[in-house]
Amino acid sequence: MDWHILWQYRAALWDGLVTTVWLSALAIVGSTAVGVLVGCLGATPSFYLRRLTAAYTELLRNLPLLVKVFFFYFVLSMPTIPAALLGLVLHQSAYIADVTGAGIRSVARGQLDAGLALGHGYWQVFRYVILPQAVRIVIPPMTTQYVAVIKNSSIVALIAVQDLTYQTQQINVETFRGFEAATAATVLYVIVALGIIGSMTLLQRRVGVR
């Protein structure tokens, strides 16, 4: 074991970490926007919207993330970063749509009837009754999804985006100190994931009045 190698390559590791974090952050924002929209549309009473959104999630869930990233990178010849970002957003949005839809449906059972019976329109029930409750239900599975984004972002190393995984491979190639580099990277990934879990728990506490 030679842990000094990590100190020697600290700048590379730091750059990789920064790339991983901001790429993941953008992917989280993008996939949440798309996924929540699709999930909400899929939970409306409209038959066609339900079918359309189901087709969207089924198609995307049955394709590996790598296939999506390569679609933008090789087939559409996009630059690496936008290709990586679009792939991540598309991939995770399907899962987030499922999570959101399930959350809304679990609340809507009963609550939708009650709201409609009082004369609210669908969107009013959705806005004032279902949404506030769904947000709370959705936070824990959403946390899992966000952690998955961090982990999945490592794939972008395969199209030469210089993220944390890419940097560890570089260290391995240059020094054959793969074990030390992989350990360091894993620890950093876990720290970022813990950061997400922590902030989501705080969020849960803010909205979680009952």
Added chain:
Amino acid sequence: MTDQPVDLRRAMRSPRVKLLIWRIGCGVVLMLALRAVLDLDWTSVAPSWLFLLTGLGRSWLLAIVAITAGGLAAAPLALARVYGPPGIRQAATALIECVRATPELMIVFWVYFTLPIVTGNQVTSWNAALGSLSVIAAVYLAEVFRAGLYSVPRGQSEASAATGMSGFSTFLYVILPQAVRNMVPALIAQLVGLFKTTSLVYAIGVMEFFRSITVTNNAVFAPYQLYLVLALGYFLSCFAITRIVRWYDPKYQLLE
């Protein structure tokens, strides 16, 4: 009411008619897609069909071996986490959570690049792929098994204990059958997930489906055609997994 005119608005609202309209719409889209596909030039790709099929077969083989090995390892892990004595329980939890927090690609690299450094023996990329995918399958399946065990309400084991059944019989005859039933959807998700994860071992040079596509593309350069084959291969494989399990488990059909 037989001589009433057909109420069109009402007819459009009936689930059966909506489904029909939806199916017709899907049919039209598929036909258009098929026409576009047939318009492409397939002559350069066609000779590689056996090579590509072999690649897809390797992906399936990787997934099946990893699921089997992973499942065998996951059972004791899950049991240790749920029923294990203090120290063991925490150790199992720590192991599962640490591996789950690591990106799958890192695990693949870890097994391929770092194990030889630690052990001193070279590992072939195929064995490293099998090993890393089995590790991934093991920790995720352990979580599925655990959730399945927890999904059985407490009243079940109490009721069983009240009839004088031993802890082991309660587990075997009361808890396990219900747990397995409840696990089916999560199990499908993990199977599909693992099949998709096999694409990652592309990175260490295993000639599975993804790499066989890229290799072919380097030789004949037909990105659109090959990409279609790639997407279709993965989609149909994953789709088949979900449908096979649903078909096998009649209860799951009822849930739909």
Added chain:
Amino acid sequence: MIGFKNVHKHFGALHVLNDVSFRVEPGEVVVICGPSGSGKSTLLRCINRLERIDSGEITVDGIRVDDATPDIAKVRAEIGMVFQQFNLYPHLRVLENLILAPVKVRGLSREQASGIARALLAKVGIPEKETSYPSQLSGGQQQRVAIARALAMQPKIMLFDEPTSALDPEMIREVLEVMVQLAKEGMTMVVVTHEMGFARRVAHRVVFMDQGRIVEDAAPEAFFTQAKDPRAQVFLSKILTHI
């Protein structure tokens, strides 16, 4: 007030409403009973179009509610409904549960709506619970809040879908008391329930359903003592020995 004309509804192969026709006059209290799966809840839920029908005609207060009304929310605002599972909004306090619809649908100010809501909470006997969350209340209290929530819209008709079926016996009485009081004030009510004591005390008519059809439609005394249909007799013998 409410009129059904040749209403049919299917759930897949199941014919849940089979040529149902009946009327409810203003101020009438109608109890609907029947074995489970007989279509009584579905019938009730058709009145405010929580369920759509396949054919036939339903009017409420002179307005077609089956299909012809594009703005069903307006009609629903005039019809209060109470559910078996209460369906209170768990994320809102009791008072907020009561004023949400008056404020958002009727456009009342919060103060106006709160005034009405407090009066109703007093009426159902739990004025002290306005700042509680539903999960902090007993089942009986929750159902009384649900009744107050429906009344807060000042509806012309009240629908009750097995309002006491999810309650413990000692809580059933407190809910029934509120419903009896409401009936005596002249509210038009349609109540799906097996509480035959309630039917005897305040119902003007008892409707018995079986397999999607209305089999009996009679005044309570006539229904209990001289039901004509054998299925109604069997049902009564089961349910009355139970009491």
